[in-house]
Amino acid sequence: MITTFAVAGYRSLVDLVVPLAPLTVVSGANGTGKTSLYRALRLLAAAGAGELVGAVAREGGLASALWAGPERTAGPGAQGTVRSRPVSLRLGVGSAEYGYLVELGQPQVDPARSFFLHDPEIKREQVFMGAAPRPSAVFIDRTRGAARVRDAGWRAVPQALGPGQSVLRDLDDAGTLADTLRLRTRMAEWRCYDHFRTDRAAPARQAQVGTRTRWLSDDGADLAAVWATAIERGQDGPLAGAVAEAFPGSRVEITVTHGVFELLLHQPGLLRPFSAAELSDGTLRYLLLCAALLPAEPPPLIVLNEPEGSLHAELLAPLGALIRRAAERTQVLVVTHAPTLRAALTGAAAGAGAAGSAAPGAEIELESTGWGTRVRGQGPLDGPPWNWPAR
Ligand SMILES: Nc1ncnc2c1ncn2[C@@H]1O[C@H](COP(=O)(O)OP(=O)(O)OP(=O)(O)O)[C@@H](O)[C@H]1O
Ligand SMILES: [Mg+2]
Incomplete structure (x- = not known):
């Protein structure tokens, strides 16, 4: 550490x-x-x-x-x-x-x-x-x-x-x-993650050729491959939990067609799943953060710069729980100017139920x-x- x-x-x-x-x-x-x-x-x-x-x-x-x-x-x-x-x-x-x-x-x-x-x-x-x-x-x-x-x-x-x-x-x-x-x-x-692109042409929205992938790339292009790697290794429980916590009743599915990987999100009340290309900016960014924070085997240090960007206020508590869960397995540093997220990460009570035994984060105010x-x-x-x- x-x-x-x-x-x-x-x-x-x-x-x-x-x-x-x-x-x-x-x-x-x-x-x-x-x-x-x-x-x-x-x-x-x-x-x-x-x-x-x-x-x-x-x-x-x-x-x-x-x-x-x-x-x-x-x-x-x-x-x-x-x-x-x-x-x-x-x-x-x-x-x-x-x-x-x-x-x-x-x-x-x-x-x-x-x-x-x-x-x-x-x-x-x-x-x-x-x-x-x-x-x-x-x-x-x-x-x-x-x-x-x-x-x-x-x-x-x-x-x-x-x-x-x-x-x-x-x-x-x-x-x-x-x-x-x-x-x-x-x-x-x-692994240092900054603002993920989510515009129409963003790499994370495109189906991609996938191989077994340990950690999400900076631009999130290998989102589906990282998720599939966790599933194949039987390590996707925390990912599924993080998705269900942010979007109750929803689940991620990965499809592979001729080696091309695609991430689909099944949501309650919809007759078909949405592909990454169809998701809202905030939903896609949350899924990218899930893959960045909870890969099958974590990197030694994960650094996030203002992960709250473009997330709806309702997603900040689940994001806090997600980060605390990641910090149970590896070292995490989060730069944020969202008071809600800061409180969720540093408060002894906040998020404690969802995040299990995670200790509250140490705070550094600049x-x-x-x-x-x-x-x-x-x-x-x-x-x-x-x-x-x-x-
Ligand atoms: N070469 C430099 N020398 C001195 N100060 C600099 C230099 N480059 C940038 N700065 C200043 O450093 C300060 C910190 O910038 P930084 O982008 O880290 O702030 P921040 O805390 O991330 O702000 P924000 O909340 O707006 O994102 C700014 O006031 C910036 O103008
Ligand atoms: Mg800044």
Whole structure:
């Protein structure tokens, strides 16, 4: 389980260290940094897949992703101060098992000679045991092109790492290969879901060729295949329960014609089932959330950004119960600005009957300060321990 998530220099997240619980609910007023937190986690998942540089470049490069405010905390003279230190975007994660942190900086290229001005460079990386990068826990330490690893003592790795190469994917060192593989596989398995498309041409509305599918894709195209996988493995009970709770008397059926999978919803009072193409936006989105949260075997971490979007108010309580049920099996983080959903997830009583033994979610409320986002009520020494290494 992830216990700590740390981010610095990313959009409004100047310097944030957040404790994560089995179920964490992130809330806050508009513009306080909720979506930034979601996107920072998604960048770390991309780092696990070895795609961090590309993911930042697609956000418009470091120039757009970096904190655009002053270097020091707001006060007289903070506006317009000239930067004295190199700007960087830092992301880190700690768990009971391993932790990882990465620091990205501006590319050191001549603008007249390079096509790749949006490619950030990896300046620093550390892999460590446990929840925080204490010096004694670090066992892979990379500074620019040079990496060293620790077994009995520190030893330098002869390989020179390129500015876009990561120790997670590219370090050629037999002694640490098993650790980096395990860590990056875990991180790459995190599933981050944002707004699902439900327009007429949305992938989730089309019948699709299906194969056994562990987890729903970002666009929901494999909804029917994920559902069928759960049915075939005898794990569709929770899915059926979640559908019946939101739409009493309704049930999902999966049909396969020449390998093409289609999801149908049988609803009381209708003579024929509706296909995904015919469902309302809210109904389809709820079914997508069911498949995202209750696949046959859950991913290690599920992150949802504002899942309440376009759902009818009546569906928020069932959605809360659905999320709490998912959190009984795996770690879940939900970013929301719907008070009803927040209450359903964090209230000890709300949803408890429907969600069985699920513990209430831990709440993190973000607030804006003159110097970016902070966690409400978290003093300078309250957050989980975390120290960024010097560059
Ligand atoms: N590079 C940047 N530097 C500083 N601040 C930024 C940067 N990019 C975005 N912001 C600001 O960060 C704040 C947080 O944005 P974010 O999208 O995370 O808010 P949110 O909490 O999700 O809001 P909403 O509830 O409206 O969705 C916004 O005020 C935004 O203008
Ligand atoms: Mg937002």
